[in-house]
Amino acid sequence: MTGRNIGNRKRVAVGGIRYEANSFSAIECPETVFEEQFIRRGRAVLAAAPANSEFFGARSVFEAASDVEVVGLLDTYPGCGSPVPHGAYERLRNEFVSLLRDAQPVNGVLLSLHGAMATDEEDDVEADLIRAVRAIVGHEVPLIVSMDLHAAVSESTASMLDGLIGFKTCPHTDYEETGRRSAELLLDAVRGASSPAVFLEPVAMITAAEAHDTNTGPLSSHMNHAQSLVDGSSVLDVSIFAAQPWLDAERTRWTVTVTYDRAECGGQARARSIARTVATDLNADIGSFRVRKTAVGDIWQSVLAFTAGPVLVADSGDSPSAGADGHSLDCLSRLIGEGLPTVLATMTHPELSIAASHSPTGAWMNGEPLAPSVEVIAAASGRFERRYPAGPVDVGSCAVVRVHNATVVITERPAMMLDTSLFDHVGLDPANFAVVQVKSAGGFRAHWTSISDRIVIVDSLGGSSSRLTELPFHKISRSSWPFSERQTVQSGELP
Ligand SMILES: [Zn+2]
Secondary structure, eight states: OOOOOBTBBEEEEEEEOOOOOTTOOOOOOOSSSGGGGGGEEEEEEHHHSSSSHHHHHHHHHHEEETTEEEEEEEOOOOOOOOBOOOHHHHHHHHHHHHHHHHHHSOSSSEOOOOSSSOSOOSSSSSHHHHHHHHHOOOSOEEEEEETTTTOOOOOOHHHSSSSEEOOOOOOOHHHHHHHHHHHHHHHHHHTOOOOEEEEEEEEOOOOOOOGGGGSSSHHHHHHHHHHHHHHHHSSSEEEEEEOOOOSTTTOEEEEEEEEEETTSSTTHHHHHHHHHHHHHHHHHGGGGGEEEOGGGGGGGHHHTTSSSSSSEEGGGGGGGGGTOOOOTTTTHHHHHOSSSEEEEEEEOOOOOOOOTTTTOOOOOETTTEEEEEEEEEEEEEEEEEEETTTEEESSSSSSEEETTTTTEEESSSSOOOOSSSSHHHHOOOOOGEEEEEEOOOTHHHHHHHTTOEEEEEEOOOOOSSSSGGGSSSSSSSSSSSSTTSSSOTTTEEEO
8 A cells, every 4th residue: 555645744753662672682582572561552652652752852852843643653662681582572563564555655664673683483573564464564564663773684674665774883873863754754855855765785894882882992983984975965874783692593793774756866776885895995994893891700909900990891792682581690700709899799699689679788698600609689670661772671570689809799580781781770879989890891881981991891601792703693693704714813812
């Protein structure tokens, strides 16, 4: 069905299903992953969009457009972890599709997706969802999608879109800006002011997430150059997608996409040329994307090199914001000891968090596998509001325990540590500790550097390990670096 104008007004449908899958997470994603509390429907898709989100940014554009009627479908972002049970996704997709069918006719569609979602049956969920949307709206209605910088964009996804706008920052601080630009692109398209299309160029590389920082890392110069090529007429957007490296799927590798105006003379040729140039430059610079880390055995040596705290010890291999479980003790076990400086840390452990949260304050209990015994300091609800990424959180049972020098917040489910929300929630101030273990690979820098810029990145093991060639990949393309040529890895230097 092709969209029709409703008088002079344009009807656009908006919605999204976002999730970041990590194939190496040992904790199974629950059937209830898309809990009601994480879903906004209808008007709430925009009206209740959290600040610092794509739809919060898109809302301001739609509110300023007097000729546009917005139909909210549904939007959800329950976070990340192991691939979603297919049935749970299918139920939500069917509801999404049904809402879109009911909303017909529409003149345009705006989707906010992550770009690295998988189920236990489907490796390319974004393509599946977009295909379902196209089946309803047809191929003439403009369809614009925004995605995370860590999206693994497949050719089939790009071929179905009129526009694809990725985050330009890592750590991601341009959620709203991305939403605004996506909404503006959609409105231009539905008003006939542009006729956008997407060109995709794959880059045969997969890299550790620590190398994706657009403030300090090698990606910054490539991203700046890419943005300088946007001219607002034939070239509407240039996005670099540094695929999150722990999604074991054929589509996982970097990509460059150019959204161009096909109505502009030479638009497609220019898009192709830009995408290939940016991709070639990235590939030529591959050596710069290696990262240096501190070996777990050298943590204290690195920490004590700083004269003041708190020192942030980044447990990069076990990052819940990268979908890892957050239960690895590879890093934390080295931080605990009698007489050592004070440490604040987190850990996922269902049994321990439940037992501790049911124990009286001050009680000593079996703390295995953390320690033979731990003192219970406090229990707390697992529900709170996270500032970054913004939205409601439920980590299940939650308790604070102490052992020797360490105060540890134990949660039933993995807790993202990209900001201090969890510590704030349980009443702990990181500034009061000499060392804070942060289970994150690099995304924590956006908020944590206001607490401290003294950072030790640890080469720890877990579901978000940087030792990519040592992870049990089965489906990934071996033609992508570093799989294409096994590197001789020097101590502390990782591909
Ligand atoms: Zn990301």
